[in-house]
Amino acid sequence: MSIAPAEFETRPERRSEDYLWTLNFGPQHPATHTTLRLVLKLEGERVVDAMPEMGYLHSGFEKIGEHLTFNQYVTVTDRMNYISPMANNVAWHQAVEKLLGIELTPRCTYIRTIIAELARISDHLLCNGAVGLDTGAFTFFLYAFYQREVIYDIFETLCGARFTNSYTRVGGVSQDITPLVIEKIRGFLKTFPKTLDDMERLLNRNRIFVDRTKGVGLLTKAEAINRGATGPVARASGVTRDLRRDEPYLAYADLDFQVCCAAAGDCYARYLVRMQEMRESLKIVEQALENLPEGPVNVGIDQRTALPTKQQVYSTIEGTISHFELSMSNRGFEVPCEESYAAIEAPNGELGFYIVGDGEDAAYRARCRPPSVLHFALFPHLIRGHTLSDIVAVLGSLNIIAAELDR
Amino acid sequence: MPQPSDAASESAPVNSHVAALEDAFGPLENSVFRDQQRVVLPAEHSPAAFAVLKDRGFDLLVDVSCVDYLEYRGAKHRYGLIYLLASTAGNQRLTVRVFVDDPDPTVASLAPLWEAANWLEREVWDLFGIRFTGHPDLRRLVLPEAFTAHPLRKDYPLQGRGERHNFPVITRDHS
Numbered sequence: 001m002s003i004a005p006a007e008f009e010t011r012p013e014r015r016s017e018d019y020l021w022t023l024n025f026g027p028q029h030p031a032t033h034t035t036l037r038l039v040l041k042l043e044g045e046r047v048v049d050a051m052p053e054m055g056y057l058h059s060g061f062e063k064i065g066e067h068l069t070f071n072q073y074v075t076v077t078d079r080m081n082y083i084s085p086m087a088n089n090v091a092w093h094q095a096v097e098k099l100l101g102i103e104l105t106p107r108c109t110y111i112r113t114i115i116a117e118l119a120r121i122s123d124h125l126l127c128n129g130a131v132g133l134d135t136g137a138f139t140f141f142l143y144a145f146y147q148r149e150v151i152y153d154i155f156e157t158l159c160g161a162r163f164t165n166s167y168t169r170v171g172g173v174s175q176d177i178t179p180l181v182i183e184k185i186r187g188f189l190k191t192f193p194k195t196l197d198d199m200e201r202l203l204n205r206n207r208i209f210v211d212r213t214k215g216v217g218l219l220t221k222a223e224a225i226n227r228g229a230t231g232p233v234a235r236a237s238g239v240t241r242d243l244r245r246d247e248p249y250l251a252y253a254d255l256d257f258q259v260c261c262a263a264a265g266d267c268y269a270r271y272l273v274r275m276q277e278m279r280e281s282l283k284i285v286e287q288a289l290e291n292l293p294e295g296p297v298n299v300g301i302d303q304r305t306a307l308p309t310k311q312q313v314y315s316t317i318e319g320t321i322s323h324f325e326l327s328m329s330n331r332g333f334e335v336p337c338e339e340s341y342a343a344i345e346a347p348n349g350e351l352g353f354y355i356v357g358d359g360e361d362a363a364y365r366a367r368c369r370p371p372s373v374l375h376f377a378l379f380p381h382l383i384r385g386h387t388l389s390d391i392v393a394v395l396g397s398l399n400i401i402a403a404e405l406d407r
Numbered sequence: 408m409p410q411p412s413d414a415a416s417e418s419a420p421v422n423s424h425v426a427a428l429e430d431a432f433g434p435l436e437n438s439v440f441r442d443q444q445r446v447v448l449p450a451e452h453s454p455a456a457f458a459v460l461k462d463r464g465f466d467l468l469v470d471v472s473c474v475d476y477l478e479y480r481g482a483k484h485r486y487g488l489i490y491l492l493a494s495t496a497g498n499q500r501l502t503v504r505v506f507v508d509d510p511d512p513t514v515a516s517l518a519p520l521w522e523a524a525n526w527l528e529r530e531v532w533d534l535f536g537i538r539f540t541g542h543p544d545l546r547r548l549v550l551p552e553a554f555t556a557h558p559l560r561k562d563y564p565l566q567g568r569g570e571r572h573n574f575p576v577i578t579r580d581h582s
Binding site for chain 2: 054055058060062063064066067098099101223225226227228230239240241246247337338339340341343350352354356358359364365367369373374376377406407
């Protein structure tokens with residue numbers, strides 16, 4: 001007796017996919033750090049495919065941007081990348097000032113440069129710390145987080161808020177930098193390099209860490225450009241693009257620093273680039289502090305673009321008038337019916353705002369170009385073929401912040 | 408002092424790219440605002456012109472987004488897509504605008520050219536309801552699939568249309 005071949009063919013075919021196992025990772029999982037979800041297809045421990053899903057933290061920030069004035073919206077930008085809110089503040093008001101055609105005072109550009117670089121350090125500390133934490137290096141995380149605390153203290157002394165700073169204003173900043181803040185920053189500049197040395201000694205040649213990150217999540221240069229990667233993720237793949245050097249904004253043209261790159265394109269390279277960038281940021285902050293120009297911090301009140309200080313409001317008639325006019329909906333900024341895009345090199349990558357003005361004090365459209373979206377889209381490409389335990393290393397090295405991802 | 412990259416000094420000025428586009432596709436509306444070169448591209452030229460730009464060195468698609476010009480003073484079209492291009496070697500930027508209108512706002516997808524366009528176009532579809540033909544996976548990106556509106560359109564109210572209150576609550580028994 002033989003089974004007819006035709007009978008074989010009618011049986012449902014056994015596909016190789018039948019052996020795959022589907023695992024839901026997130027949106028509530030300690031290793032995602034924020035609310036994002038991955039649906040993984042596993043073959044044993046190996047990831048065959050990953051489907052990232054986002055939107056759990058979508059709060060309509062861009063819609064809100066069409067209803068809040070240019071000065072009010074800075075509070076919302078704080079909540080985008082809440083790991084480095086100062087960088088978001090700087091990015092938002094840089095875009096607004098470009099649209100409005102406001103020229104900042106030299107002192108203001110230096111102050112913004114200093115806080116943007118401190119924000120970069122705190123962001124890189126958290127990102128690298130989290131990579132360490134997820135791959136088992138808990139001590140490293142504590143070293144990193146302690147230093148973040150120091151930067152929080154500096155920001156608190158500077159503007160009164162630790163976490164959601166809302167420090168910048170159209171045409172200036174909310175408070176001038178005080179000698180106490182400068183002293184604290186100098187203290188940080190003195191102590192932080194030692195901590196960085198310690199951190200590098202902890203992980204750079206740590207066998208477990210290197211084994212878990214080297215060769216994991218490879219991104220080639222061509223793929224990095226094609227998939228829109230920016231910032232440390234792109235620079236770790238050999239893309240030498242850094243907006244601080246390529247399109248010098250604020251005071252970066254006057255300062256001396258290196259663009260940190262690596263060629264390997266794996267998680268370890270991204271870690272190294274971030275570590276090195278912190279040292280460069282220290283150099284930038286140090287130079288900016290040394291050369292901090294004297295003079296007014298905000299654009300003059302005669303130009304009716306920056307809110308005057310309380311001192312000016314209460315003691316001069318020009319200040320009172322300027323304050324009133326800027327607070328009135330029909331007398332505020334002169335906004336052209338035009339649109340412009342301005343971007344900064346945020347810690348995560350290119351963070352830009354495309355603002356459409358229609359003559360009102362609020363933007364007609366406030367598009368935020370978040371680096372996290374494009375980096376999260378990279379994830380399936382990076383993780384295919386790696387094991388389940390590599391997910392946390394890859395996810396951590398991309399530094400995805402869900403609040404910025406979903407907006 | 409930071410040095411500009413070598414390629415920047417060699418590459419052609421940014422409006423030469425616009426001239427190259429005009430050679431291929433006829434006269435195009437273009438303007439400069441705050442040193443930003445912008446060019447308006449008719450929707451029918453969309454994928455071909457972007458391929459030309461990509462060949463001319465604009466290898467990085469920075470952003471794809473959209474503006475709803477409903478009630479905007481002097482606007483001739485309802486939706487204006489924004490494509491921000493940059494060249495990583497030549498250090499140049501170009502803003503390309505493509506305008507589309509109701510009732511069927513459709514434009515060709517750039518996903519075959521740049522992988523970066525994949526999610527960015529999904530976001531535009533999600534929030535503006537613009538269809539991208541040739542997109543490999545045009546699903547909503549940030550909102551749930553069951554959502555029916557496109558909330559960044561200007562005729563959608565800031566407070567929403569009650570979606571928050573009518574959101575289905577999934578219990579453990581009915582998940």
